[in-house]
Amino acid sequence: MDKSALIIGSGLGGLSTALRLSSNGYKVVVLEKHSTPGGRMNIIEMDGFRFDMGPSFMSMTYEFDELFNTVGIKNPVEFEELEPLYQVYFEGKDKPRRIFKDLEKLEKEFSDVEPGLASKADAYLKRAGQFWHDTEDKVVKTNFDSMFKYLLKLSTVPWKHIPYLYRTMWSEVEKQFKSEEVRIIFSLVAFFLGATPFHTPAIYSLLNYTEMRHNGYWRIKGGMYRLIEELVKILKDRGVEFHFDTEVVNIGSNSGKLYEVIDRNGKRWQADIFISNADAASFRGQVLGRKKFNEEKLDKMHWTLAPFTIYLGVKGKVDNLEHHNYFLGSNFKGYADTIFTSSIAPQKPYYYVNVLSKSDSTCAPDGCENIFILCPVPDLRYKKDWSDKEELANTLIKDLSQRIGFDLEYNTMVKKILAPDDWAAMLNLYKGSGLGLAHDINQVGAFRPKNKDEHFSNLYYVGASTTPGTGLPMVVISSRLVTERISNDSTLS
């Protein structure tokens, strides 16, 4: 008889694991707290407008091909590369800077402030690339059985990379580039990790390499949610069962094994193995009641910034926006230093804007545009009360309108705002942290919550806060690692 697997959560991590396990002969059931699948990679629909709720682009597309190829299917979604990667509006400047993968074009764009940029960027990216290739297989794509084995593996990474560990990303770009604007642009990727370049180790300049040389940035034709729709369709065809509005709040265990999980309505769900796609740290604290992950301990961990998001459907076409746009203020360091721990909403926010309707005409009515605004803000540990969310949304919309010369407020047809407390309540994101646990050196590799439980021999984890880390491709790698873990687990007989 087939073995049964129960997956808690239908984020990309949960769905990718469901695909791999169903292909390995498991009978899979997925329980999801929210009313739709996808977790953070979700969808919002309002009066003819369709918005991707969270992620708007991805790197390392080959990881998605691998996921489908492993189970004998051709990747059903089509990727479209972004070039320029994005554009950045600096405060006080009318014209945005466009960021190209093509270094000659990039040099031309910054010729007034950073002569010789192409060769400087080339040297910077080569170094970051060496680090990536020296660690990708050894550290990122490996399951570790013990801290000793992890440290042993780390010791085989060439020692020339050691300075990357203790320098910050900002000091790395400061060394390489003269212009403040170029430094800021090369350090923006730290925000993709939900952190700031002043708190992020220089090792993450490898993200500059993955965006600008290795694989680039891609969107999914028809919107990011297409990936979730395709996955769910394939899984249902393969007999995977889904139960939405079903939140796991408790467990039943016996002799070091889980035999059931219990949902909020008291229904009991049995299986041979269990995989939590709910946050690997907070699930251990809040559902399993582990002391090491109680609220006090969780609060002391480093979490990524919380999202404040606005979904705007507007009448008219907005010319001055690309697919990806950043709007920055004039005090980068000051902003970055306070953004994590402030108890008030940012007064001069830095934010990101995505316009899906630029590339997909089906996501907005004719002659309209759909605009997604994402502003990183402090999580609920620092700012608990978001009853002022309309005010912050108005500040953002007003600022954006002025900078692009288009009255968004006047032309708004639909609007939805999600503050950190909404994100937390909707998907159980710990205190509203957007990307889960941060990637400090002491929170990655064997230091990150493991993908196999410490006490229950048949409980595993997949997703952003377990290994290897957060972001869409990492979560797909996480599903491969946990599946390998399950396949090689001699305690499962």
Ligand SMILES: Cc1cc2nc3c(=O)[nH]c(=O)nc-3n(C[C@H](O)[C@H](O)[C@H](O)COP(=O)(O)OP(=O)(O)OC[C@H]3O[C@@H](n4cnc5c(N)ncnc54)[C@H](O)[C@@H]3O)c2cc1C
């Ligand atoms: C605003 C925003 C923008 C982002 N942009 C990008 C981007 O452009 N590119 C990129 O690569 N990454 C981006 N990310 C990060 C990316 O979305 C995540 O790393 C990834 O989606 C995490 O997937 P996951 O499967 O680990 O978790 P999730 O997507 O959070 O899925 C976990 C699921 O488990 C469910 N769940 C939780 N607890 C329970 C429970 N007790 N019982 C039942 N169900 C439960 C949740 O409801 C959720 O559906 C972004 C994230 C955010 C928030």
